[in-house]
Amino acid sequence: MKAVGFKTSLPISDPNSFIDVEIDQPTPTGHNLLVKVRAVSVNPVDYKIRQNAAKDTVLEQPKVIGWDAVGVVEAVGEAVTLFREGDEVYYAGDITKPGSNAEYQLVDERIVGKKPTTLTDEAAAAIPLTALTAWEIFFDRMRLSRERDQNKTLLIIGGAGGVGSIAIQMAKKLLGLTVIATASRPETMEWCQNLGADYVVNHRNLVDEVRNAGFQYVDYIVDFVDTNQYWDAMADLIKPQGHIASITGSATPIPLNKIKGKSVTFSWELMYTRSNFQTEDMVEQHHILNQVADLLDQGVLQGTLTQTLHGLSAENLKKAHAQLESGTTIGKLVIKY
Structure with missing residues (x-):
């Protein structure tokens, strides 16, 4: 499957700061969902990890990051009870696992919510992590x-x-x-x-x-x-x-x-604490995302999307990271696949 990653930490202006790659499509087991990703947003955590995850080294396999996504459940692990194939979902994911800058992603159902029905894919992708x-x-x-x-x-x-x-x-x-x-x-x-x-x-x-x-x-x-x-x-x-x-x-x-x-x-506050440590209350993020989806659908909360790029590519990830690193971004920037 297509993905965007990096093998070494480089300035975003470097041509190899992100590279287009082909990697194996994962198979869900346990509580994992296999999600076909439709849109992702870019957050400061993305560029901080890109800048630091492979300093002074070259990884054998490209590291795929990205921790905000909207997509459709394509397959489920044997322990999954909260979702089924065809469900539209949104989530911020798990910082210790491969990210959403790929066509497909595995994510634990307990940190996934139902996508707000009134929001576009790009507007919904702007929400989970924040x-x-x-x-x-x-x-x-x-x-x-x-x-x-x-x-x-x-x-x-x-x-x-x-x-x-x-x-x-x-x-x-x-x-x-x-x-x-x-x-x-x-x-x-x-x-x-x-x-x-x-x-x-x-x-x-x-x-x-x-x-x-x-x-x-x-x-x-x-x-x-x-x-x-x-x-x-x-x-x-x-x-x-x-x-x-x-x-x-x-x-x-x-x-x-x-x-x-x-x-x-x-x-x-670190929203990855629950997934990092597999806390007993990890499923609370599922409930929070569902409550937020309801509040968005009811019009109590409004979306925060301000800019959309189109297409999963190294070039678009470079543009998005450069924008975030500038410190001038208002609201959220999303890449629609």
């Missing part, structure tokens, strides 16, 4: 609820990116929070406002911007950009006994003592 991340950060890590937290304040650092775009909507529509999102360009500010942000502030002078908007402290902060870069600002702005959560990792150790005096909680 929706799972935002849902888990709000409901699993921070344990927020509308009954307890309605009208409390939330600062979203990185409002116009993929995760920020769905997080703004969940925070407003599902939790009833007062949302302050960061953006710096007129087009990204407008994007955040259209998604439901109550306030949009410039991240380049974050503390003053939030204070000038009328908030001495905020109840909650989620970081979708850079934990190290914004740590001092977050420690300053968070309300005593508040909660900060981040998805971005840290290049250097985080000085947690800066939030000790306020008794602030800090949480990491």
Whole structure:
């Protein structure tokens, strides 16, 4: 089958940063589905893995990445109970397994959801990874609820990116929070406002911007950009006994003592934790994706697709990664096969 991969980590400008390859079509066993992929979205995790997975080495077999997909179930393993052949599905996949930049992919049914019926393949492909991340950060890590937290304040650092775009909507529509999102360009500010942000502030002078908007402290902060870069600002702005959560990792150790005096909680979120460790509650991602599909079909949430490329090819993957690496992407970029 056709796939796009790489054998060594190269700058995206290098002609061999991605290569078109032919690999064997896999056969599903156990809880795996064999999915014929129709569309994929590209996320920062894709280019970070491309940049680091084969540094200073050349792999014997090409590494195929990609962790957001929409497709149709072609065959099922013997333990599958949640889906059958012909079902339309969407999922973010498993970072330890071959990815979705291929004609066919194996994926565990427990991390797969039903495709939203009202969305095109490309619009649906833009959703899984970001929706799972935002849902888990709000409901699993921070344990927020509308009954307890309605009208409390939330600062979203990185409002116009993929995760920020769905997080703004969940925070407003599902939790009833007062949302302050960061953006710096007129087009990204407008994007955040259209998604439901109550306030949009410039991240380049974050503390003053939030204070000038009328908030001495905020109840909650989620970081979708850079934990190290914004740590001092977050420690300053968070309300005593508040909660900060981040998805971005840290290049250097985080000085947690800066939030000790306020008794602030800090949480990491990685949506691959459940699949990486085959946790007992791994099937929760199946349920989350189904709930998100229903919310999209009901019009409570809206899609975040802003750009589509056509065709599974090394050339299109290069274009997509170059766009993501530029740091200027609004919403989500999708490749339609």
